[in-house]
Amino acid sequence: MKKAILNAWPSVVVGDRNQWQSKLTLELTGLPEEIRFRALPDNAGTNTGLKPAHAAGFAAGLSALCKDAHRYRFTLQGVDLVMAEDDIVVADGLIKLVRVHPGRHTGPGNMSESLPQIHLDIFTEYPLPEQGDKLAVDIQQTPGLPATVTFSFSRKPLRDLLGGVRIGIDPGHGGKDKGIQGPVDLTEKYVALEISRELCNLLELSGAHLVVTRTGDLDVTEKERLHILRAGNPALCVEIHVSGSDNPLAQVYKLAATQDCSDSQLLGREIALALHERMGIRPESAVLPPRPGLEVPYVRVEPLCLTYFADEANFRAPLFRKRLAQSIYNGISRYLHKTKVRQS
Amino acid sequence: MPYRWSEQNTAILRIRTHLITEKDDPVDVIDKYTKAIAAPGDLVGIAESVVAIMQGRAIDPDAVKPGILARLLSRFAHPDSSVSAVRSMQMAIKEVGVPKIMAAALCALVGKILGIKGLFFRVAGPEVAQIDDSGGTMPPFERHIILGPKHPDRVARQVWKRTGLWTLILDVNDKGAVDILGSSLPLKPHQSEFIKHVLRSNPFGNDDQKTPLILIKFLKPGAGEIPGPV
Numbered sequence: 001m002k003k004a005i006l007n008a009w010p011s012v013v014v015g016d017r018n019q020w021q022s023k024l025t026l027e028l029t030g031l032p033e034e035i036r037f038r039a040l041p042d043n044a045g046t047n048t049g050l051k052p053a054h055a056a057g058f059a060a061g062l063s064a065l066c067k068d069a070h071r072y073r074f075t076l077q078g079v080d081l082v083m084a085e086d087d088i089v090v091a092d093g094l095i096k097l098v099r100v101h102p103g104r105h106t107g108p109g110n111m112s113e114s115l116p117q118i119h120l121d122i123f124t125e126y127p128l129p130e131q132g133d134k135l136a137v138d139i140q141q142t143p144g145l146p147a148t149v150t151f152s153f154s155r156k157p158l159r160d161l162l163g164g165v166r167i168g169i170d171p172g173h174g175g176k177d178k179g180i181q182g183p184v185d186l187t188e189k190y191v192a193l194e195i196s197r198e199l200c201n202l203l204e205l206s207g208a209h210l211v212v213t214r215t216g217d218l219d220v221t222e223k224e225r226l227h228i229l230r231a232g233n234p235a236l237c238v239e240i241h242v243s244g245s246d247n248p249l250a251q252v253y254k255l256a257a258t259q260d261c262s263d264s265q266l267l268g269r270e271i272a273l274a275l276h277e278r279m280g281i282r283p284e285s286a287v288l289p290p291r292p293g294l295e296v297p298y299v300r301v302e303p304l305c306l307t308y309f310a311d312e313a314n315f316r317a318p319l320f321r322k323r324l325a326q327s328i329y330n331g332i333s334r335y336l337h338k339t340k341v342r343q344s
Numbered sequence: 345m346p347y348r349w350s351e352q353n354t355a356i357l358r359i360r361t362h363l364i365t366e367k368d369d370p371v372d373v374i375d376k377y378t379k380a381i382a383a384p385g386d387l388v389g390i391a392e393s394v395v396a397i398m399q400g401r402a403i404d405p406d407a408v409k410p411g412i413l414a415r416l417l418s419r420f421a422h423p424d425s426s427v428s429a430v431r432s433m434q435m436a437i438k439e440v441g442v443p444k445i446m447a448a449a450l451c452a453l454v455g456k457i458l459g460i461k462g463l464f465f466r467v468a469g470p471e472v473a474q475i476d477d478s479g480g481t482m483p484p485f486e487r488h489i490i491l492g493p494k495h496p497d498r499v500a501r502q503v504w505k506r507t508g509l510w511t512l513i514l515d516v517n518d519k520g521a522v523d524i525l526g527s528s529l530p531l532k533p534h535q536s537e538f539i540k541h542v543l544r545s546n547p548f549g550n551d552d553q554k555t556p557l558i559l560i561k562f563l564k565p566g567a568g569e570i571p572g573p574v
């Protein structure tokens with residue numbers, strides 16, 4: 001059996017000693033002869049090479065993913081590609097995209113001596129950390145069938161960005177106030193809480209300090225919410241709701257930001273973009289009235305259209321909930337990165 | 345049982361494909377992705393949902409007009425089942441007809457009183473049990489209703505004719521349950537048990553539709569060579 005890559009899948013892992021890593025695992029029929037690494041220029045591979053089978057809106061999200069990315073290339077010598085040549089959307093906050101594609105055969109002279117090679121282009125949000133003059137990437141190879149090669153990237157850039165930042169999260173409704181109801185049985189209060197929980201997990205892993213208005217199915221008045229948020233002195237606030245419509249086939253998504261606040265607008269744009277990249281959702285922008293006594297960037301996200309049956313069904317899958325939360329997280333972290341760059 | 349059908353002698357290889365649509369053909373897809381690595385005697389499994397997609401059985405919900413019966417019955421379905429969505433119930437009625445659905449609903453009602461679960465799907469049949477109301481979490485099928493594959497045994501035999509590989513059409517869910525919907529030749533009970541056992545960890549992965557193919561490889565050739573379909 002010839003040596004070939006069969007499968008590639010990303011994951012995020014919290015290890016012992018609270019190590020937090022993005023991983024890319026390849027499954028192969030045999031280990032490569034050699035793995036080479038180099039950083040790529042920032043404009044390399046801007047064409048996403050997408051097949052028309054992708055929904056048009058989603059493809060646009062993908063090219064946005066490649067924009068402003070830091071690019072690295074691992075080249076595996078002596079293996080072929082059985083899996084499809086592919087752009088794998090990762091969007092885990094650190095890695096945006098992984099492109100797996102064949103390179104030219106290399107080797108001396110004639111083709112029979114030459115080795116096939118496969119490129120693994122990694123597009124990241126932030127420059128990957130370095131140890132001394134080397135890139136801090138751990139590569140583990142395990143023989144067997146399937147053999148695996150695992151690339152582990154430290155998620156320290158995200159901890160540097162979010163560590164110690166106070167973030168306000170306000171899941172809408174709760175208790176007697178159910179909010180919008182789905183065609184089967186899901187309620188907005190439940191959905192908002194579940195998305196918030198996933199989002200809070202991610203933010204906590206990044207070292208952020210959370211100010212949360214409700215953590216269970218509780219009645220919390222607008223006044224109480226505002227009070228909790230104000231007392232927590234957050235650097236930014238995100239309110240979580242869902243959208244709905246009288247038309248059962250309509251899919252509306254909304255993102256509201258405080259008007260006349262450029263930071264709120266920026267936060268809103270970043271979250272909208274991240275939702276588009278990861279979920280293919282294009283939220284409409286809306287206006288949020290200012291919150292008295294809370295002069296911080298403030299947005300309200302409606303990342304799900306609960307009256308639409310497929311959204312309701314998808315939301316029952318834990319993975320879908322994680323992806324929604326991940327998108328919001330990506331928007332928040334990118335916003336923090338941009339404001340940090342602006343300040344320095 | 346011949347020793348080659350043992351867990352220790354088995355490797356499960358997952359293959360990531362391109363995004364499969366109704367323009368693809370099951371025989372071509374399996375041939376393309378397995379020919380470099382499969383050996384005679386290996387088993388190949390393909391996810392039922394992508395077979396259905398290739399057969400054009402991913403239905404755009406805009407095209408489904410739910411009737412009164414679908415509206416009524418979907419209310420009684422368990423919220424986690426796909427037919428709790430009105431449009432999926434409408435497709436179920438279209439698949440098997442009103443009489444069968446009515447019989448299934450009646451049995452489900454009796455089952456409810458007697459405390460027997462799952463009677464609706466047992467009576468309505470696999471065509472209804474295999475309807476998914478969410479086509480997965482990746483565009484472009486995330487809003488479609490995916491019906492079960494048509495003629496799964498026939499599809500499996502067609503693949504076998506071209507590739508020589510014993511082909512299975514599988515439904516593996518993220519809870520580890522495995523259903524064999526089609527096979528290029530009849531499976532003996534111990535064979536289906538074996539397949540269900542080795543696939544219990546959901547090797548398709550549930551994150552998207554891009555690892556719909558698995559190859560079950562037997563590491564040592566030998567006793568119990570699998571005969572071809574008759």
Ligand SMILES: [Zn+2]
Pocket residue numbers: 172173179180188241242
């Ligand atoms: Zn609301």
